[in-house]
């Protein structure tokens with residue numbers, strides 16, 4: 361199969377919320393988008409919705425904690441598209457009851473928000489390194505900033521710790537890739553009106569997707585190994 365000239369992006373947890381909107385905004389830039397969804401039917405429905413909007417969208421069944429589905433990703437991208445340029449590690453959960461985390465909750469949260477990001481990234485790095493402009497975006501949160509949370513009323517221990525750990529993965533992956541064309545950054549979307557963010561959130565999903573989209577399409581002189589919100593660096 362000959363390689364298409366278009367960039368190809370994978371957005372994990374892309375069937376709804378900010379992930380679906382990231383896929384839409386990347387698609388609107390002419391990028392082929394692949395929606396990773398743990399439920400195949402919901403993934404296909406989301407991709408069809410974007411196709412009806414005139415975008416080049418596809419779906420792949422991907423529970424990010426499923427080792428077999430993660431292991432199948434490189435062959436999927438190689439065979440279907442011959443390339444992968446952008447990985448948005450967006451799938452995430454926030455399930456802390458108010459201030460009352462358990463070890464079981466820490467484990468299940470870290471499985472999705474941290475361990476799976478490591479696994480998906482490792483699986484896809486060989487393909488991303490072949491891209492002329494590989495980009496990895498880890499969807500983090502200001503709630504994972506050690507500096508910001510040192511003086512804050514928020515208390516979601518499992519979620520906040522997982523996003524702090526995710527930020528460390530960003531730093532280490534960027535360090536590992538510093539002599540390549542691949543850039544790796546953490547994005548804070550803002551507090552966004554989704555199932556996870558809740559109705560009280562001030563930002564629309566469209567606004568919430570912008571930071572990740574910007575980092576996924578950085579020019580060659582853009583930053584790597586940073587933490588950003590709307591173009592501004594955030595403290596670790």
Ligand SMILES: NC(=O)c1ccc[n+]([C@@H]2O[C@H](COP(=O)([O-])OP(=O)(O)OC[C@H]3O[C@@H](n4cnc5c(N)ncnc54)[C@H](OP(=O)(O)O)[C@@H]3O)[C@@H](O)[C@H]2O)c1
Pocket residue numbers: 372373374375376377378379396397398399422423424425449450451452453454472499500501502548549550551552553554555556557558561
């Ligand atoms: N909303 C906010 O205010 C906010 C703020 C800061 C950071 N973030 C981050 O932004 C990201 C997206 O959040 P959102 O607000 O859009 O949440 P959302 O509407 O709840 O969507 C979360 C997405 O992650 C998927 N997901 C969860 N576990 C998964 C798994 N094991 N495998 C594959 N997909 C999985 C969900 O799939 P299902 O549909 O199958 O459940 C869904 O597609 C998250 O990483 C979140 O931490 C959000």
